[in-house]
Amino acid sequence: MYQILSEKNNNLTVEIPDFNPAHTFLCGQCFRWNQEDGLWIGIARGRLVKLSCNDGVCTFYNMDKREFEDIWVKYFDLETDYGSIKNILSEKDEYLRNAVLHGSGIRLLRQDFYEILFSFIISQNNNIPRIKQIIESLSKSFGKPLDRSSSLFGFPDVSSLAYASLDKLSICKGGYRCRYISESAKKLVEFPDFEDRIRSLCKVKARELLLTLPGIGPKVADCVLLYSGMDRTSFPIDRWVKRVIETLYFERETDEKTIRDFAKEYFGEFSGIAQQYLFYYARERKIGFG
DNA sequence: TTGCAGGGGTCAA
DNA sequence: TTGACCCCTGCA
Numbered sequence: 001m002y003q004i005l006s007e008k009n010n011n012l013t014v015e016i017p018d019f020n021p022a023h024t025f026l027c028g029q030c031f032r033w034n035q036e037d038g039l040w041i042g043i044a045r046g047r048l049v050k051l052s053c054n055d056g057v058c059t060f061y062n063m064d065k066r067e068f069e070d071i072w073v074k075y076f077d078l079e080t081d082y083g084s085i086k087n088i089l090s091e092k093d094e095y096l097r098n099a100v101l102h103g104s105g106i107r108l109l110r111q112d113f114y115e116i117l118f119s120f121i122i123s124q125n126n127n128i129p130r131i132k133q134i135i136e137s138l139s140k141s142f143g144k145p146l147d148r149s150s151s152l153f154g155f156p157d158v159s160s161l162a163y164a165s166l167d168k169l170s171i172c173k174g175g176y177r178c179r180y181i182s183e184s185a186k187k188l189v190e191f192p193d194f195e196d197r198i199r200s201l202c203k204v205k206a207r208e209l210l211l212t213l214p215g216i217g218p219k220v221a222d223c224v225l226l227y228s229g230m231d232r233t234s235f236p237i238d239r240w241v242k243r244v245i246e247t248l249y250f251e252r253e254t255d256e257k258t259i260r261d262f263a264k265e266y267f268g269e270f271s272g273i274a275q276q277y278l279f280y281y282a283r284e285r286k287i288g289f290g
Numbered sequence: 291t292t293g294c295a296g297g298g299g300t301c302a303a
Numbered sequence: 304t305t306g307a308c309c310c311c312t313g314c315a
């Protein structure tokens with residue numbers, strides 16, 4: 001699914017099919033990747049990553065083969081064959097074919113469970129630039145610096161958030177969501193093997209357990225399962241997805257349960273990635289929005 | 291300049 | 304089922 005082409009000067013060149021950083025980082029699944037001077041720079045797994053890509057050949061800067069294979073193969077989901085998934089989805093209908101073409105370089109990342117959990121609590125009733133702002137601010141205030149000289153910070157761990165006062169959390173301007181962050185973090189420190197527990201449960205039970213945390217409703221629970229890589233059939237339904245599905249497949253207003261059942265039946269095991277293609281397509285084309 | 295709607299929802303009544 | 308909730312941005 002990928003091929004390491006060279007390793008020199010501490011830079012790694014890798015051929016990665018079906019990967020376009022812009023598609024992957026801008027489709028709304030992550031909040032800590034930015035483009036600067038032609039490079040994509042992100043903070044994930046407590047590390048800074050710099051990469052550039054051209055025609056399916058990517059360079060990872062300051063990275064050796066070992067780190068790449070230990071961490072980033074999994075993070076970028078490089079052992080999944082997106083080519084065949086795209087073929088299967090493209091045969092479903094013309095809408096999906098267009099959506100897949102439009103976001104042909106999307107890869108569903110496998111991100112840190114707790115970072116995703118808190119990031120998507122922050123995402124509720126919010127827009128992407130501000131979500132990114134709040135996450136940066138939280139990381140700066142409560143995260144660990146990436147290295148001794150760094151002014152960059154990893155996402156805070158659960159206990160840092162749990163032991164922070166609500167007043168201090170509120171400096172990050174998350175508004176009413178800060179209370180959810182605080183309360184969920186407090187519950188999570190009391191439940192240290194929460195992530196393992198979620199992993200061990202069936203999808204339905206895992207979702208139910210996530211829903212017991214303050215600030216996590218159906219949409220955020222589905223995001224956590226999908227973007228942490230736990231359940232690729234998860235199908236988060238937000239305003240955009242609801243309206244694009246209504247516009248393309250129902251031609252009328254439709255309740256969430258009907259949409260969920262439709263997705264399960266129609267997209268099957270590829271529901272999560274189908275959702276991502278449709279979301280990216282809908283946002284860029286403003287489908288269902290004027 | 292000001293006011294208002296709305297943003298990848300959730301919760302409580 | 305509905306409105307409140309923080310805060311910011313875009314727009315009239």
